[in-house]
Amino acid sequence: MNALPTPVSSDVAAAVSASATGYAGLPAHVTRGWLARLVRTPSGLIGSVLTLAILLMAVGARWVFPEDPLAMVAEPFLRPFADAALPLGSDMLGRDILAGIVHGARASLAIAASATLIAVVLGVGGGLLGGYFGGWLDRAITRVTVFFQTVPPFLFALAIVAIVQPSVATISLAIGLTSWPSLARLVRAESLRLRHSEMVHASVALGASDLRIIWRDVLPNAMTPVLVSTSLLVANAILTESALAFLGLGDANVASWGNMVGAGREVLRTDWYIATLPGIAILIAVLALNLLGDGLAAALDPHSAH
Amino acid sequence: MKRFVPALRGALQLVGVALGIATVNFFLLRLAPGDAVQVIAGESGSASPEYIAALRAQFGLDQPLWVQFYKYILKLAQFDLGYSFRQGTSVANLILARLPATLLLMGTAVALAALLGGLLGTLAAYRAGRWPDLLISCLALFCFAIPVFWIGLVFVVIFSVWLDWLPVGGMYSVSAGLSGWALAIDIGRHLILPAATLALFYMAIYTRLMRATLIEIRRKDFVRTAVSRGVRPGRLFRVHILRNATLPFVTMLGVQIGSLIGGAVVVETVFSWPGLGRLAFDALIQRDFNVLLGILLCSSVLVVLVNWIVDALYRLLDPRMRTA
Numbered sequence: 127m128n129a130l131p132t133p134v135s136s137d138v139a140a141a142v143s144a145s146a147t148g149y150a151g152l153p154a155h156v157t158r159g160w161l162a163r164l165v166r167t168p169s170g171l172i173g174s175v176l177t178l179a180i181l182l183m184a185v186g187a188r189w190v191f192p193e194d195p196l197a198m199v200a201e202p203f204l205r206p207f208a209d210a211a212l213p214l215g216s217d218m219l220g221r222d223i224l225a226g227i228v229h230g231a232r233a234s235l236a237i238a239a240s241a242t243l244i245a246v247v248l249g250v251g252g253g254l255l256g257g258y259f260g261g262w263l264d265r266a267i268t269r270v271t272v273f274f275q276t277v278p279p280f281l282f283a284l285a286i287v288a289i290v291q292p293s294v295a296t297i298s299l300a301i302g303l304t305s306w307p308s309l310a311r312l313v314r315a316e317s318l319r320l321r322h323s324e325m326v327h328a329s330v331a332l333g334a335s336d337l338r339i340i341w342r343d344v345l346p347n348a349m350t351p352v353l354v355s356t357s358l359l360v361a362n363a364i365l366t367e368s369a370l371a372f373l374g375l376g377d378a379n380v381a382s383w384g385n386m387v388g389a390g391r392e393v394l395r396t397d398w399y400i401a402t403l404p405g406i407a408i409l410i411a412v413l414a415l416n417l418l419g420d421g422l423a424a425a426l427d428p429h430s431a432h
Numbered sequence: 433m434k435r436f437v438p439a440l441r442g443a444l445q446l447v448g449v450a451l452g453i454a455t456v457n458f459f460l461l462r463l464a465p466g467d468a469v470q471v472i473a474g475e476s477g478s479a480s481p482e483y484i485a486a487l488r489a490q491f492g493l494d495q496p497l498w499v500q501f502y503k504y505i506l507k508l509a510q511f512d513l514g515y516s517f518r519q520g521t522s523v524a525n526l527i528l529a530r531l532p533a534t535l536l537l538m539g540t541a542v543a544l545a546a547l548l549g550g551l552l553g554t555l556a557a558y559r560a561g562r563w564p565d566l567l568i569s570c571l572a573l574f575c576f577a578i579p580v581f582w583i584g585l586v587f588v589v590i591f592s593v594w595l596d597w598l599p600v601g602g603m604y605s606v607s608a609g610l611s612g613w614a615l616a617i618d619i620g621r622h623l624i625l626p627a628a629t630l631a632l633f634y635m636a637i638y639t640r641l642m643r644a645t646l647i648e649i650r651r652k653d654f655v656r657t658a659v660s661r662g663v664r665p666g667r668l669f670r671v672h673i674l675r676n677a678t679l680p681f682v683t684m685l686g687v688q689i690g691s692l693i694g695g696a697v698v699v700e701t702v703f704s705w706p707g708l709g710r711l712a713f714d715a716l717i718q719r720d721f722n723v724l725l726g727i728l729l730c731s732s733v734l735v736v737l738v739n740w741i742v743d744a745l746y747r748l749l750d751p752r753m754r755t756a
Contacts, residue, residue: 273452277732280694281712285728288716289464365579369698372581373713387582398589405582412577 163425170421176414184231195221195229195381206399217390217400226381227407233382234411237298238363244302245309245359250345250352252306253313258321258340268314271307279304283366284375292375301363309355316348350426354419361415368408383408442743446736453732454508457725458501464721513729514722518715523726526711531730533603534707538696540627545634546681552635553642560647568639575636580695584629584702591625598625601704626703630695634688641684645677679750686742693731 164170187195206213206223213224256267286300320326320343329339370376371384378385383404390401495503507514513523556568592600599605604618649655650673658672697709704710708727715723 269448273449276449276690276735277453277456277728278690278693278735280691281697281728281731284694284697284712284716285724286460288719288724289460289721361577368579369581369694372579373698373701373716375716384579387579387585391585394585394589395593398585398593401585402582402589405579405585408579408582409574409577412579413573416573416577 160425164421167421167424169417170425173414173417173419173421176410177418180231180235180411180414183228184235187228187232191222191225191228193225195225206403217386223386223400223403226386227383227404229381230383230386230404230407231411233294233377233380234364234367234384234408237294237301237367237382238360240294240298241301241305241363241367242356242359244299245306245363246352246356248302249306249309250313250348253310253315254317254340254344254348256310257314257317258336258344260318260321264314267310271310271314274304275307277304280366280369284370284373287370287375292370292377294377294380297367297370297375297377301366305359305362305366309352309359312351312355313348316351317344320344320347353426354423357415357419357422361412361419364408364411364415442736442740446733449732449736450508450729451505453729454505455501457729458504461721461725462497508729513726516715516720516723518718518720519723523722526723527708527726527730530706530708530711533705534696534700534709537623537626537630537700537705537707538692540623541630541696542634542685542692544627544631545638548631549635549638550642550681553639554646556639556643557646557650560643565643569643572636572639575632576640578632580629580633581698581702583632584626584699587625587629588702598622601702603706622703622705626699626705629702630692630699633695634692637684637688638681641680642677645680646673649673649676675749679746682742682745682749686739689738690735693734 165174217223217226252267252271256264283300283304286303287297290296317340325347326339326343329343334342367376367382368384368387371382372388372391374388376382376385376388386404387401387408390397390404394401511524513527515521516523516526519526552568552572556565559565588600591598599622601622603622604615655668655672658668663672693709696707697712699705700707700709701713708731712724712727715721715727
């Protein structure tokens with residue numbers, strides 16, 4: 127986790143130069159895309175490089191560590207850096223900790239991504255409908271949003287997963303169902319503002335349908351805050367998933383960071399590294415996504431563009 | 433008449449939330465594989481179909497769904513949260529017994545977070561762009577990303593196992609039989625690690641909030657006017673800046689209380705703190721869903737109540753809110 131593979135940063139550089147030179151013939155300060163602006167902020171650069179590294183880790187886990195991360199491969203309680211074959215050592219069941227962390231990225235990201243997808247569909251959908259159409263629909267959606275904001279989200283997710291049994295699907299669903307309200311409020315405020323803008327009035331005058339106005343006028347202009355909060359939602363989903371897994375509500379058939387910390391807790395007194403190392407992976411992943419969110423906010427803000 | 437409108441609206445909101453949770457709880461329980469009768473029958477070893485049918489009739493599980501729902505709501509209206517067969521007492525009793533420990537933990541954590549976050553945020557704002565600001569912002573960034581259960585374990589390893597300064601868990605030394613001040617000090621020693629663990633995340637939020645608010649307020653016209661009137665820096669900060677900066681602080685408490693309860697569940701599990709969160713975890717392990725859903729209901733009510741207090745505080749701190 128400490129040393130980043132060098133190809134990642136050169137990938138970013140290539141992508142940046144591609145987007146910067148994509149529109150030939152225009153002056154540089156006009157052509158510079160949001161991606162270039164993103165990696166020009168320190169938080170955006172660090173955040174996107176780390177996020178890409180974790181994504182690569184999740185995608186490449188099967189090639190780098192083809193064997194099952196839950197299988198016993200060495201003697202138990204092997205300390206980190208003691209054996210070159212298992213750089214981070216082994217846990218109390220002789221499982222390779224590094225392989226567990228790399229494979230854990232898969233589970234954590236898969237659950238976080240699907241939970242966020244559910245939250246974005248619910249939040250953006252509800253916010254757009256309520257903010258654009260107003261009236262009783264808006265009042266009903268607002269009421270539901272306030273209700274879901276009142277129920278403590280982690281406890282709610284915990285109750286859902288505990289009752290319907292933990293699996294990748296139910297955990298994603300529970301996290302998604304409990305994390306959309308903030309996004310819905312944000313999108314509602316944006317679409318309420320855009321609904322009364324001249325651009326939408328012009329589209330109405332031209333005879334555009336509601337669906338077309340929402341799709342072509344309102345949604346694209348509300349995308350900036352959605353994108354920024356999506357990265358924070360993914361970070362939050364990773365934290366929630368790992369906390370659920372730590373409490374024993376993880377999918378037992380999948381290597382996940384929270385599962386590893388929870389299992390290592392039993393031997394905390396003597397072999398603290400077993401619980402500590404996967405926690406650092408969670409910390410770095412969440413840090414990366416938060417930084418990416420900060421960077422996106424700065425890069426997409428029209429006031430800071432020039 | 434107008435004075436009572438907010439109170440009435442608040443009471444309606446409370447009833448609405450309770451009804452909503454009750455509905456969600458009721459249907460969530462129907463999703464669970466197997467009902468309470470099958471669990472009890474399974475534990476008693478041999479159970480004839482007649483015995484199971486009799487049990488179903490006793491618990492009212494043989495009636496139509498809407499009758500069960502009506503009875504459930506009726507019981508809730510009388511503050512009856514159901515019975516925990518595992519613990520052999522009513523859910524309401526269990527929750528009331530555990531509530532003080534959780535409130536102590538959450539209150540200490542919030543006070544710690546607000547105090548440290550306020551100090552760090554002020555320091556960062558007054559040194560904006562220089563190295564103390566950078567250092568504090570990095571610290572806040574890390575605290576914002578740390579998984580709460582993990583930092584709790586790290587604290588245990590460092591302060592309890594390696595340094596042996598503080599107890600590993602629990603709320604007081606059971607065997608010592610202390611009372612009075614000695615007991616209070618003992619509880620305080622047990623409280624330090626869980627409260628610090630829970631506070632870190634909120635400290636990060638308060639630091640960022642305080643920094644942003646102070647930088648914004650210091651640009652305002654009334655501050656410039658005060659400076660040109662010759663108000664000294666200490667008084668300027670206390671009277672003109674700090675009072676305005678407390679408003680977002682109070683608002684944040686109302687926004688974060690729900691997530692604070694979630695954090696308390698995890699922290700109490702790590703440190704065996706005998707509060708609501710630990711009760712929720714035990715209920716989870718024992719599949720005692722009446723208790724789990726009772727805690728969900730009570731903590732939602734707690735969120736509503738805290739938001740009432742926040743609104744009242746807001747009116748106290750900001751005279752403009754009173755006339756509006």
